[in-house]
Amino acid sequence: MKRIYLDHAATTPIDPIVLEAMLPSLTGNYGNPSSIYVEGRAAKKSIEAARLQIATAINADTREIYFTGSGSEADNWAIKGIAMKNQAKGKHIISTTIEHHAVLHTCQYLEKQGFEVTYLPVDENGLISLDDLKKAIRKDTILVSIMFANNEIGTIEPIKAIGEIVKEKGIIFHTDAVQALGNIPIDVKDLNVDLISLSAHKIYGPKGIGVLYIRKGVPIDNLIHGGAQERKKRAGTENTAEIVAFGKAAELANQHLEENAIHMKTLRDVLIKGVMEKIPQVRLNGHPQQRLPGNANFCFDYIEGESILLSLDIIGVAGSSGSACTSGSLDPSHVLLAIGLPAGVAHGSLRLSIGKSTTLEDINYVVDNLVVIIERLRKMSPINAECPIDDAVFEKADHHKH
């Protein structure tokens, strides 16, 4: 059966051009980039070429690009590194309630170490308020970390405006742009951002390679200690092949940014329109306009997300959900709760994320089949318009004790 992959926010397939670019580094170009002989120098050269490709993609200097083992490592490094280095100035950090766990859990860890974190709330569309941000800033605030675009609901935060507010106060500003790269233009010179986390596998590169952009002169401690790699800032023998791949993927993403975004946005709007028109009792999550070009996130009343995912998987479609049943915990997505959805409704969420190879036929197939799937699952559900979820009589079962 033909598979329709609509989970590009989770990861993307490697572009054949990227694969071709990285293969020589897995075979012939095996030298340790720190070695002074020919093999080492060749590896070093390919890494520096990739660094330039990434720097170009975000309008940065090559000396501001540091390779990491993942986007999560970049987030950890940015937040812990700034907190440790600048704690004499203050121990207050500002973030949001809808960050990726790599940011959220790092902040929670720092709270245990004596730091204070203010988590800015978001409105029903997932946007933070600039007024809230201004009010949250204190004399001892050393870092603001706000994501560029949300991975679940696709809402794009006003990064430039945030940067202006934060810069004026002399506070360091980090943004997790893992979902933004390749989808919306990122220009570090225009944005007033000090640190940016990036990841290759969201832009048709391989998994296990990330980047932290660190603006020149920003005081930050190291996270990974050891050798002198990455200008003595990030130890560990360089992952040459994946670095090369990330460079190529970033170059391609930058070259085709506009056409890819238009393609995805067109299909996304067909998908959203189709679902909203053909299926009753459905809501679109995230900002209606200010959202990632490939992201569609819905909540279907009266049914649960994993059942939708399983049903889609059976007919060849891959998607994801903020349902607790897909996360291994009993709590639904913190992002859906943060935009004000009741837990019962948040369980019925479905995220479909479009990629550059998605076709109109794919979208039509998904919409037509979703109509049938949702109807079938609703027939099976004990809740409906006459017996809504909030009025459903239930007994707290033993296993549900948190």
Added chain:
Amino acid sequence: MEYTDVVMENFTCPKHVGEVEGANGIGQVGSPACGDIMKIFLKINDDDIIEDASFKTFGCGAAVASSSMATDMIIGKSIEEAAKLTNSDVVDALGGLPDVKIHCSVLAAEAIQAAIEDYKKNKKK
């Protein structure tokens, strides 16, 4: 996480979905906040034998499969026997459930017990 073939079969083609006509014992357990609600309908005859059973479930694949399997297992049994159905009986019949989904089978056993209690309460009236 992977479901067994039996679980998938019971999810894609569940047995006994809906509301049994003439149900005289109805039990509902779970909580929408936690993502599962299971409602069981029983039709019990004068000899306390379950003639028919059905379910309506809001939940994941494991919850639907557990409901389907559990209702199938108690049809034809006395309410005394049915009340003894444990969640591990349901798990075994499904060929196993992932650890994080065991609670779905617990819910099925509890919903049946709740339906039987409801029947007993109605009978006393």
